[in-house]
Amino acid sequence: MSEEILINVSPRETRVAIVENGVLQEILVERTNRRGLVGNIYMGTVARVLPGMQAAFVEMGLERAAFLHISDMVSENEEYLQPVGSNETSHESITELLREGQTIAVQVIKDPIGTKGARLTTRISLPSRYLVFMPEMNHIGVSQRIEDEQERERLKECIEQILPENTEGGIIVRTAAEGALEPELKSNQIYLAKLWESIQRKMKDAPSGTIIHEDLPLFLRALRDYITTQTERVRIDDLNCFERAKSFIDDFVPTMTGKVEFYTGERPLFDLYGIEEEIQKSLHRKVQLKSGGHLIIDQTEAMTTIDVNTGAFVGSRNLEETIFKTNLEAATAIARQLRVRNLGGIIIIDFIDMTDEEHKRQVLRALEKALARDHTKNNISAVSSLGLVEMTRKRTRESLEHVLCETCSVCAGRGTIKTTETVCNEIFREVLRAARAYDAKSYLVLASQEVVDRMLDEESASVAQLELEIGKSITFQVESLYTQELFDVVLM
Template sequence: MINLTPRETRVALVENGVLQEIHLERAQRRGLVGNIYLGSVRRVLPGMQAAFIDAGLERTAFLHVSDLQRDASDPAPPIDQLIREQQSLLVQVIKDPIGDKGARVTTQITVPSRYLVLTPSSCGMGISARIEDESERARLRSIGQAINEQSEGGIGQVGLIFRTAAEGACAEEISSDREFLLRLWDSIGKRAASAQPGTLVHEDLPLYQRAMRDLANRDLERVRVDSHEGYQRLLEFCSDLLPHTLERIELYSGERPIFDLYGIEDEIERALARRVDLKSGGHLVIDQTEAMTIVDVNTGGFVGHRNVDETIFKTNLEAAQAIARQLRLRNIGGIIIVDFIDMNDPEHQRQVLRALEKSLDRDHAKTQIGEVSALGLVEMTRKRTRESLEQLTCQACPNCDGRGTVKTAETVSYEIFREILREVRQFESQRIMVLAAPSVVETLLDEESTGLAHLEEFIERPIELQVETLYAPDQFDVIPV
């Protein structure tokens, strides 16, 4: 489902009637992954084996020595022997800016199309590990070798990788893809040769076209677009690159918004909540932090019908499937710690891990899953290239500054008492004016009324309270008058 508006594009991937992925792109915050820039080396940091690159972005980009183009068979020399300050480099963004961190870039450029990825910095041929059938891998390898031999000069100094979508593709489609990539790389090289440092040389496709290129596999049943102009642009794009998808693209012209019709808006709202309810009655609690994401599994109201071990096992199995979906849906990356309910049976642990791995098979992002630790935790990582759904759509709460908690009215009341004593000692006054949130004033007049009266008697001045509806729960002012 593709929802297009002038300022925002949203793409939803629905499998078996269930939302699996949601992708957002806004006009003011377009993703940078895949973009190619002519950058200038701003600083080289030998101690970090890294450099900061000025690519004309808001913040300097980060380049690690492992992302520098070089012979992979040789050990990496110190970075200051490979590049120098003020040097111009052609770099590609591999990770969007997240939080206060700038984009991460590489000089190992890759240019993808439908079936192939061009790798100009290395020669040779590769095949996606997701294509597991050995006979299909052999067929693709022979097609690649034949195309290489038939082409004048062969692949030369560029390499090719067969994408997962190449499975089942014919030789003509693959050859056409290769020619398109070579022409595109030639035009990129010409633009880079005449560009100034800090210039965008090649911009990746807009989200809805990128989604068609990357997500439209052989299992694709339908693509529904709710914009007539976007529908026409998508048809033009697919007629050249994805002709087999043309008959599956539909224009949705109904009065009801397309995301409302399929319940996607409600799913997005639920994907921003901490708690995820399971059908069995158990639930997940998902907490995203800057360092990692924690997923806690709870039985909740599920008591089962047999023994405790079977109840826990069933809840953990359901949780494993739900966790895999939530990671895709929320686009959570980085380090993830899953606290399954403790299982005593090693076979139960193995089956739960296998269920988690199987549920992640369809995830386009690379994941690695560890064994169950001595503390019953499962450590895993998921490749992070773009901001998560929460990072894209939410900001830190102005009341708690992202902590997730605010001080209680009782705590704020005692802070006010201490502040009053400080003010009385420092300034001459006839009375004390306290400005605070409604909940705090209510607490001072109710539960803390005795303490307030004793304080008035102690400082020998009246204390007046004034409600400020716009104040945060822990915000107050004490004014000597």
């Protein structure tokens, strides 16, 4: 598995593409006027405490108040706090921890999405390349993705040795630390200790609404979080960012020194790898599979649904084999689409119905294997009796569609508009209503070109009949700025 990280920088936007074996797997976008908030630390004021929800709203200078749940708070009785969705009852009330008007330090763990404000925590965590420092905890942990028990023990021993005596706070060893040497871990620990000291100094006198710590810009976060042992090179098309990235790599990922390149080619970097075309494809509902089958992806506020279809693929043996092959290919394609589109929350996958239990298991395994490289936490359930797979994928930022697009002003997000026939019928009803309510000499209908054309052609007989019925003439005028659904009936 060869991997490349491509970083495209423009004055108003930074984009990072993760490419595996020449195929786009993930795209991250950060705009100058709308930078992500995840990882930022603020001093906030508790605006409202909601005992019924065991939560509070916190004002910290953003457009909308942010949400803080009791499960995301540090408490002296930590063991009593239950995660969101737990059936167990918490022994501690939010009112015992917070009061309105109280000033607290909080960290953003989820960006504002749609109409929802940011999600907060008081469990502050500071990540570096190999480690995550948690000031309020007192234990050493190792990422579950590091499966080798000997390596886990080695890393834990290294951390115990490099930590100064009487050090407060906990350390989590990240997946990227697998194989890292003690000096590399030590440099990360020193960096995090200094960063926490700086944050503590700022907290002492900072008024509410102040940002205490801002996470790294996107291109440096990508180097911190996405570089793996399979990463062959990083290409950056901006000289200033290249110099900063090179310095960052030398300090935190010395094994990548020499693999960071400044791209100076004539063709735009993303065009060279076909990234622009892939971004455009990721905004479409339909995803074509190589076999001839296809996926239909519908993203809504409540959940994302993915429908698998055989399409033009007819197979060569029998129906069950055709369905199985289509589902196998779809499983891999779905995993990639989830990453590229950054789809999160509840995801329902409607695979084509399979009767063979072994086929169901293989398709599910293929999906799990394809999602194993996903940097975002996900959880997959079994195939239901209806052939549906329910899964969740952690949502910390807006999906690619929400970043690049806005709701259509014509259909208001429905995805469909009324037919010209429907609009014509509405106009007839409106003219009748006006004729009964007002005494006018004639009526002028303002509508789009398509509606007027239909009125003067297919509906001409109906128009003539309506004129006889009301005893008034009806004329039509095209308004170029009107959408197909919009019209006005003017009394003359």
